[in-house]
Amino acid sequence: MGRLNIPTGSFHDYLQIQEYEAWQQRQNIIYKLICADTETVNKDISKFEKTIAPGDNISKQFCLYTKAQAGIIGGKRRKDMLPLYKEAMNCSMGHLLTDFDKQFDEALLCIQEYCVLAEYIASYADSLDTDAGREASRELNKLELILQRISDSPTDPMTTAQIYPLVAYIYSTIVDKFFKGDTEGYVERAREYGFKALEYMRSFQRIYYYKEIMDYLKRVTDDDDERRIICGEYEDFFNVLAHIYEEYSIDICMKTSAYVFVERGAHVIGNVILRRRKMLGITQGELREGICSEKTMYRIENVKSSIQDYTFKMLYERLKLVPEYVHGEIIADKVEAFEVYRRVKEANNNGDYEALAENLTRLKQLIHMDCAVNQQCWSRARNNWLRATGEITDEKYCANIKKLISFSIDDIDGTDPESTYLNDAEIMLVHNLSILDKKNRRKYLNLLIATIDDSEKEISLMTNFNLNAFIFSYYASELGNEEKYGDSGLISNYITDMGLRLRNLCYLADNIYNKYWNALQEGNASKSKLTECLEISRFMHNEAKERFFESKLNE
Incomplete structure (x- = not known):
């Protein structure tokens, strides 16, 4: 997929220099769209368009899509973008324009094509007069087929988390325009899709079109409807979220679906x-x-x-690296392995050690344990479980982690930060080691920071947000421990700002708490920040963090 210029989600790309330059151009365009920078993005799109080789329909589709998105952000109506979206459809999905009902069942679409398809349907519906209910219902039926397919597919849960809220939001806007009387039952289905979208967002710690969907659900859910209670719970979190967005001067309303085109590092x-x-x-x-x-x-x-x-x-x-152009954190030939590994990390982060043990057993059956990277990833999680359950001491844990690092790096203690490249598995191992080995913490932390290529700081953070935010959050916390509160706060602001723009909640509570802790040391902390952290943790169903922030509030 990566070799076809189709972004690969949670995978790494190792690129030739020409490919990398094109990747950089694409990501710079996406970054400017996400930041609503319409002043220069059109120039960047035109510049990228000139580099597209004849027959490269994927890049052409990207250009057409981003032109349309730039127009909408700049204040144009969706229906004005219909010619661009139609041309983008013809790049790879022309057959869906001529006979959607028969062709969609057999169509194999990547996440970006789902996005282009949804935006095309939205712009077409926007071009219809309000009395064109029959045509609008056909577009709603298409959206329902998309929602059904992506929610039924177990192979790519992140695609579901990213696309479902977008499609549910578009569905609600069409229903709002053509079917307010609900004679066809569309309002009820729009409500159902909206609540399901909120569930996906909660599960994957994302907030795509959260305000838009919440506004719609509040309008169409009666006070005596039992779902009003659920709506109220989501609204409590929304109020906290709205305050944070206002504090960072970022519009909580989503102006673009370009987040779908963000590629992994x-x-x-x-x-x-x-x-x-x-x-x-x-x-x-x-x-x-x-x-x-x-x-x-x-x-x-x-x-x-x-x-x-x-x-x-x-x-x-x-060099003891995985010799593949495109690969994930683990190496596997079964899609299920990546989903199980995601659950392993989730259980580990949430302190759910029963689920961790269960998923580790399943993961071992799905991956090749003779591969060093797989052994490092699996054994790191297992050692976390053994330490948490008291089966090994901190000293034994550190020794085990060092042994795992030695599979690929002979002498981690003698490694020079000036010339460091660690893969994801090594990063996590070095991080775990630095937490417990206080004597060498700064040395290990320097290795982690050196790993991040800082030449394009914003693009690097955007395209590899979870990993880079993870490292920088840890670094910010350590700077606070060293009483460098100003520098620590700047890093936390930097991570929070990007996370809010990407609608990614990972590390949001951590960095709000880091700023609170710094302020506490300086004597000007507000406990309202702890309340924000608690509400975020509740929304994410992170029980370990909930307990932590509740204890801090009760101090």
Whole structure:
């Protein structure tokens, strides 16, 4: 998928320099759309459009979609964007324009195509007169088929979490325009889809079109309806959320669905090879021996040429990296493995050790345990469980974590931060080690920070938000411990701002609490911030954090 320029969600891309430059251009456009920067985004889109090769319909579709989104953000009506969306549809889904009912069942769509399809339907419905109820009902039927498919598909839950709220929101806007009397039962279905969208958002800690869906549900849910209580619970969280958005001067209303086009962190192959080689203390000659010439090695590391498949795979294997252009945190040939691993991390983060043990058992059956990365990921989670349940001491835990790191890095304590490249599994292991090894904490923390490529700070944080926010949140907390409250607060503000723009709740409570803790040390803290943290944790069903913030409120 990544090689076809279709963004790969939760996977890494290792790219040739030309591919990386195109990736950077795309992500810069998405970042500006998310920030509602209409002043320069149209110039960037035009610049990217000139680089599109003949026949590259995926990039062409991206250009058409972003032009339409820039127009809407700039104040144009959805129906004005219909020609652009129709042209975008023809790039890969022209058959759905001519015969949706027969073709949709067999259509294999990626997440971005679902987004383009939904936006096309929205713009077409917006172009209809209010008395065109029959045509509008056909568009609603299409949206219902999309909602049914993505909610029934167990293979890609994040696609469901991202697309379902968008489609549910569009559905409600069409119902609002054409079927307020509810003679066809559309209002009831729109309400049902709205509540289901809220459930998906809660499960995946995202808030796409949260205000829009909440506003609609409040209008169409009667006071005597039992769902009004559920609506009230979501509204309590919304009030907290609205205050935070106002505090950061970000519009809580969603102006764009461009978040769907955010790609996961990409890396230039040559840069990774150079950083990893220096980190492991391998000379250029040792690395290239039997693989390529000195001249080729020089050009690869200085990003002056592309790299052949054979050379890439051999060099990555020698550097103890996964020799795949596109890969996830774990390596597996079954889609179920990635979902189970997500549940492992979720249970670990929430302190649900019964669920953690259960999912670890299942994960072991789904992945190849002779792969070093898989062994590191699985064993790290298992050691967390053993430590939490008291079966191993902190000393034994640290020893086990160091042993896991040694699978790919011989001497983590002697590693130079100036030339560090850690993969995701190594990052998590070093992080866990730094928590308990206070003597070497700053050294390990420097390794983590050095891992993040800072050349495009905003793009790096946006495209790899969860991991980078995880590292920066930890760094901000440590700066607070060192009484560097100003620097600590700036980092927390930076993470919070990006999270709010991406509608991603991960680490929101952590960074609000970090700022509260800093203010507490300086004698100007407000307990209302603890209440915000508590409401966020309740919405996310994070019981461990709920207990923590409740205890802090009761102090």
